[in-house]
Amino acid sequence: MILKYTSYFLVKDKKKIKNIYINSFNKDERFSFLILEKCAKEKNVEFIVVYDNNDLIGFYYIVNYDNVSYLMYFAVDITKRNKGYGSMILSDLRKKHNNILLCIEFANKNVNDEKLLRRNFYLKNGFLSSNKFIIDNNVKYEILTTNKDYPITEEVLRKRYINMTRSKFIKLIIRKKFNVDNIVLGSDNDE
Numbered sequence: 001m002i003l004k005y006t007s008y009f010l011v012k013d014k015k016k017i018k019n020i021y022i023n024s025f026n027k028d029e030r031f032s033f034l035i036l037e038k039c040a041k042e043k044n045v046e047f048i049v050v051y052d053n054n055d056l057i058g059f060y061y062i063v064n065y066d067n068v069s070y071l072m073y074f075a076v077d078i079t080k081r082n083k084g085y086g087s088m089i090l091s092d093l094r095k096k097h098n099n100i101l102l103c104i105e106f107a108n109k110n111v112n113d114e115k116l117l118r119r120n121f122y123l124k125n126g127f128l129s130s131n132k133f134i135i136d137n138n139v140k141y142e143i144l145t146t147n148k149d150y151p152i153t154e155e156v157l158r159k160r161y162i163n164m165t166r167s168k169f170i171k172l173i174i175r176k177k178f179n180v181d182n183i184v185l186g187s188d189n190d191e
Helices: 014-024 033-039 085-096 114-124 154-162 168-177
Strands: 003-007 045-052 055-065 068-076 100-105 128-136 139-145
Touching (some): 014 055, 014 068, 033 045, 055 154, 068 085, 068 154, 085 114
Parallel strands (some): 068 100
Antiparallel strands (some): 128 139
16 A cells, blocks of 8 residues: 555546545535635645555545644545555644644444544544534534644634635635634533
8 A cells, every 4th residue: 555645636536536525525514616626726725635556545635724734624435445544644644744633523422323433533543532612504523633732722713714715705605604703612511
């Protein structure tokens, strides 16, 4: 297994990447793919496609700002899951980025479902629960981090969207879809 990381703009598999994206994330959790493509042209955004030789594995989408890397989207093609690719990609990301934040759909720890499996996958691969939560577009998310000492604040979370683009028009679209201005951070103690 030798992974190759390539900019989205340099690959021919754009339709396949879009299909992986649509099939991996609920509609409430997704930007339009066009928005992702537009924002990926910014210097602080990484839209990276992962291959094993010439075999498409998946992609990740990161927004870098201040001293944090926000892992907005990470998906492995459904036919490539449970083969170690996801763990290998996350290991490489942790080597490249010192401080990664990630919001995952809240998993009830008493219900064994896909959300809990996803949460456990990230925890097994070096992420830590911050015990903090937000609600965004009517979806409750738990915030995971690779740096337990990094102070996760409402401002830090607000910047993950604000720093996606310099375009005022796209920022307006983002504000209409997702909660940018009124982020309220909760903790496990709020339950």
